[in-house]
Structures are given as C-alpha cells and as structure tokens.
Amino acid sequence: MTTPYDSDTILIADDDPVIRRNLHVLMESEGYHVVEAADGLEAAKALEALSITLVLLDLKMPGRTGLDVLRDHQDRLEDTPVIVITALGGSSAAIEAMKLGAYDYITKPFDLDEVLFTVRRALEQTTLVAQVRALTSHGDQADSPHDELIGQSPAMLAVFKTIGKVAATHEPVLILGESGTGKELVANAIHRNSDRAEKPFVKVNCAALSPMLLESEFFGHERGAFTGAVTRRIGRFEQASAGTLFLDEIGDLGLDLQAKLLRTLQSGQFERVGGEQTIQVDVRIVAATNHNLSTLIAEHRFREDLYYRLDVVTIELPPLRSRRGDIPFLAQHIIRTLAKKYKWPQLSISSEAVQHLSLQSWSGNIRELQNVLARAAILTRGRLIQTEDLKAGGLPSSSSVQPSPSESAFHLKEILAETERRVIQEALNHTAWNRTQAAHLLGISRRQLFDKIREYGLIRKV
Ligand SMILES: Nc1ncnc2c1ncn2[C@@H]1O[C@H](COP(=O)(O)OP(=O)(O)OP(=O)(O)O)[C@@H](O)[C@H]1O
Numbered sequence: 267m268t269t270p271y272d273s274d275t276i277l278i279a280d281d282d283p284v285i286r287r288n289l290h291v292l293m294e295s296e297g298y299h300v301v302e303a304a305d306g307l308e309a310a311k312a313l314e315a316l317s318i319t320l321v322l323l324d325l326k327m328p329g330r331t332g333l334d335v336l337r338d339h340q341d342r343l344e345d346t347p348v349i350v351i352t353a354l355g356g357s358s359a360a361i362e363a364m365k366l367g368a369y370d371y372i373t374k375p376f377d378l379d380e381v382l383f384t385v386r387r388a389l390e391q392t393t394l395v396a397q398v399r400a401l402t403s404h405g406d407q408a409d410s411p412h413d414e415l416i417g418q419s420p421a422m423l424a425v426f427k428t429i430g431k432v433a434a435t436h437e438p439v440l441i442l443g444e445s446g447t448g449k450e451l452v453a454n455a456i457h458r459n460s461d462r463a464e465k466p467f468v469k470v471n472c473a474a475l476s477p478m479l480l481e482s483e484f485f486g487h488e489r490g491a492f493t494g495a496v497t498r499r500i501g502r503f504e505q506a507s508a509g510t511l512f513l514d515e516i517g518d519l520g521l522d523l524q525a526k527l528l529r530t531l532q533s534g535q536f537e538r539v540g541g542e543q544t545i546q547v548d549v550r551i552v553a554a555t556n557h558n559l560s561t562l563i564a565e566h567r568f569r570e571d572l573y574y575r576l577d578v579v580t581i582e583l584p585p586l587r588s589r590r591g592d593i594p595f596l597a598q599h600i601i602r603t604l605a606k607k608y609k610w611p612q613l614s615i616s617s618e619a620v621q622h623l624s625l626q627s628w629s630g631n632i633r634e635l636q637n638v639l640a641r642a643a644i645l646t647r648g649r650l651i652q653t654e655d656l657k658a659g660g661l662p663s664s665s666s667v668q669p670s671p672s673e674s675a676f677h678l679k680e681i682l683a684e685t686e687r688r689v690i691q692e693a694l695n696h697t698a699w700n701r702t703q704a705a706h707l708l709g710i711s712r713r714q715l716f717d718k719i720r721e722y723g724l725i726r727k728v
Pocket residue numbers: 405406408409413414415416417443444445446447448449450451452555556596599632633636
C-alpha cells in the first residue's frame with residue numbers, strides 16, 4: 267500500500283454534510299489533507315484554485331451536478347482521478363460518469379473500507395502513470411548525458427581506447443552503430459575527454475527537421491530571412507563555437523545541406539540564412555548514424571566527399587548481442603540508475619533474471635534493455651525483479667522487428683492491465699478460487715471481481 271505524500275489532498279464534494287464529515291474524518295485519519303465542497307460550484311472552484319490529488323464526487327448536487335464538474339475536469343483526469351459517489355447503483359448517471367473517465371464509482375450507502383481501498387488504488391495508479399510518463403518522456407535523459415560508459419567486453423574496451431586516443435585531437439569522429447548502442451553517449455565522452463570539455467557540447471538531430479528549418483538550425487538566420495523569422499537567430503555552429511558539435515543521424519541529412527555542411531567542415535565558414543556576412547568558427551565535429559553510409563553513397567543519397575571528410579576516425583559500436591558479457595554489468599548499472607532516480611532503494615534483480623536477459627537478442631540494444639528493466643521495475647513496484655517480471659510485460663521479442671522505443675516500449679494500458687490480471691490471478695489461486703474470499707483480499711466487490719474474471723478470461727486450472 268502506498269502511504270500518502272505530504273501533498274496528497276483529497277477533495278470531498280457532496281451536498282450531504284454528514285457524508286462529508288464521515289469521509290473527511292476517514293481520509294484525515296489516513297494522513298490525507300482534505301478539502302470539502304458542498305456543491306458543484308464549490309468543487310469546480312477548488313479544482314481550479316488548489317492542487318488536488320483526487321476527488322470524491324457526489325453526482326447529485328444542487329446547482330452544478332457532479333457530471334458537470336467531471337465534464338469540465340476531463341483533461342486533467344490522469345493527474346487528478348475522480349471517484350464518483352452515487353445513490354443509485356448502476357444508474358445511467360454512474361455509467362455516464364464512467365464514460366466521462368471517472369476512475370470508479372461507489373454506491374451509497376458505502377462501506378468506508380471500500381472507499382479507502384478505491385482511493386488508494388486510484389492514487390497508486392496515478393503514481394504509476396506519472397512514473398511511466400516520466401520514463402517515457404525523458405527516456406533519453408533517464409541517464410544524464412554525463413553517465414559513465416559501461417562495458418568490459420573486448421569490443422567495448424577497444425572503443426574506450428579509441429575514445430581516449432581521439433579525444434585530444436581536433437579531428438572529426440564518425441560513430442557508427444545500430445539504434446540504442448550508445449552513439450550519443452560516446453559522442454559525449456569524446457567531448458568530455460577533450461580539451462574542449464569546458465566549452466559547449468551542442469547536438470543537432472539531422473533527421474528531425476525540414477531542410478529549410480535545419481539549415482537555419484545549423485547556421486542561424488537573420489531577421490526577416492523567411493516568413494516567421496522575426497528575430498535573428500544564432501545557429502548550432504555558432505553556439506558550439508570552440509566546443510563540439512554533435513551531428514546526430516547524419517545519414518538522414520538531405521543532399522543540399524550536405525553540400526553546405528561540407529563547405530563549412532572544410533573552411534569553418536558559413537553565412538546565416540538571409541545573411542551576407544561570412545562567419546568563421548572553430549568547432550569540432552562528431553557525427554553519428556545508424557545507416558550504412560556506403561550503401562547510401564552507392565544510392566547517391568550521401569556525398570562521398572562529405573563521407574571522407576567525416577571519416578577521419580571511425581568508432582563502430584558493436585550491437586549488444588555480440589557482447590553479451592556486458593549485459594549483467596549494464597543491467598546492474600541500469601537498476602542502480604532507476605533506483606536512484608525513482609527512490610526505490612530496494613530495487614534489485616535476481617541472478618536468474620540477469621541470465622534470462624543475457625540470452626535475449628536485443629535488436630533495440632541498450633535502450634531496449636533499459637526499457638524492459640524500467641517496465642519490470644514498475645511492475646514490481648521497485649522491489650526484486652525476477653524472470654517472470656521480464657516476461658510479464660511481454661519482453662519485446664528481440665528477434666523480431668525492432669520496436670520503436672518511443673512508441674511501443676511503454677504501453678501503459680497493457681502494463682496496468684497486466685498488473686491487474688496478475689494480482690487477480692494470484693488472489694484466486696491463493697483462495698483456491700473462492701471468489702468471496704478473493705474479492706475480500708483484493709478489496710473489490712464480488713461483482714467487480716466477476717467482471718474482471720470475464721474481462722481477462724481467467725479460468726480455473728485443475
Ligand atoms: N555502454 C553503455 N553504458 C551505459 N549506458 C549506455 C551504454 N550505451 C548506451 N547506453 C544508454 O543507452 C541509451 C541509448 O544510448 P544512445 O542514445 O547513446 O544510443 P544511440 O546509439 O544514439 O541510439 P539511436 O541511434 O537510437 O539514437 C542511453 O540512455 C544511454 O545512456
């Protein structure tokens with residue numbers, strides 16, 4: 267069970283003062299802060315003005331009804347769930363409330379334990395949602411760019427040596443490797459180990475923008491250079507002055523810009539878009555791609571002269587499957603990072619689970635390994651990760667198509683449903699399928715349990 271955070275504030279909206287009082291006492295005894303609202307208008311005001319964690323909302327109130335409040339609040343349900351309290355079980359209003367995204371509904375007269383259980387569950391889910399969101403949106407920053415490069419395999423030791431040797435020079439470096447092998451991390455390590463370490467490290471993703479925007483991204487623009495260019499803008503080359511410019515996904519750069527880039531690499535010179543003045547910079551270039559540049563050259567999609575300009579030193583990052591010996595070290599490193607970041611001091615992994623990880627083919631490489639471990643950590647709520655936790659979320663079958671980490675690595679609904687299914691299955695096993703006992707254990711009604719058994723197609727194994 268989660269314990270309330272200092273900031274957990276529950277809004278109790280009900281026109282019946284006795285119910286408000288009872289719920290107020292109950293919630294406060296559990297350590298939550300409580301705010302009361304006696305009608306829909308007050309409830310809406312409280313939601314506007316205060317930072318509310320969860321709402322207990324009566325549907326039938328004078329003035330604005332609970333449904334009105336819920337409708338207005340729809341955008342924020344993920345952060346502030348609403349549990350509806352209704353006098354009429356199964357009424358159309360309750361159904362409507364669920365359709366509008368209420369977390370659950372409780373019928374009057376209610377059992378205080380039932381309310382408490384539902385509140386806790388809703389808050390746990392909100393925390394889970396927030397965690398998954400944080401992991402998803404900051405996937406790349408989950409480890410700070412200053413993170414250490416982990417690896418003891420001969421292939422990685424060779425990479426470390428090369429980084430050490432080239433860092434001190436001012437030559438361009440080309441980093442090759444499949445997606446998720448650590449190209450950006452290596453680019454950063456080169457910068458940090460160079461005599462430019464105190465100067466800026468600036469990254470441009472050559473795949474992310476349209477050619478016109480990318481040109482201005484590279485070189486900047488003068489005011490009025492094109493529609494929307496209302497002020498002068500300094501480009502990445504200038505920002506990286508005296509430091510390192512990391513050209514990520516260089517294989518995706520269009521031919522036009524390749525020509526302009528080549529000139530700048532040769533001379534250190536460029537003009538801002540719409541500008542006349544030639545600017546000279548001293549920038550060290552590190553480029554990376556997961557494409558095979560020889561193929562692109564053969565297809566006339568990448569300039570050979572640019573390739574030779576960049577390819578002074580090449581670092582090739584081996585895919586994870588060809589250095590399986592590194593997997594246990596990486597797994598431990600990732601676990602430590604997650605434990606620190608999400609304050610899960612007990613997070614750990616069993617040796618069987620590590621062994622299981624070592625056998626996968628990891629087409630998404632280290633990023634995929636991170637995603638799988640993050641998901642397992644959430645499933646276990648930050649405790650011991652075992653082999654089944656890695657399978658439960660559906661360890662992406664690495665041998666098949668590579669999942670795009672941004673899209674498929676965190677299916678929130680699947681994770682939540684899978685967790686729910688497992689917990690219910692365990693409760694049923696534990697009680698030898700005595701559904702009254704199982705419902706009691708789970709803290710849900712028998713009816714809810716029956717619904718869930720049907721929803722997940724759970725069957726009794728004899
Ligand atoms: N050797 C390593 N040790 C520790 N962490 C690593 C290592 N290699 C990669 N990572 C981590 O794995 C994640 C993916 O690495 P990175 O973003 O550098 O990959 P990439 O090769 O640039 O991938 P893409 O081609 O998809 O951009 C990052 O969070 C990075 O910190």
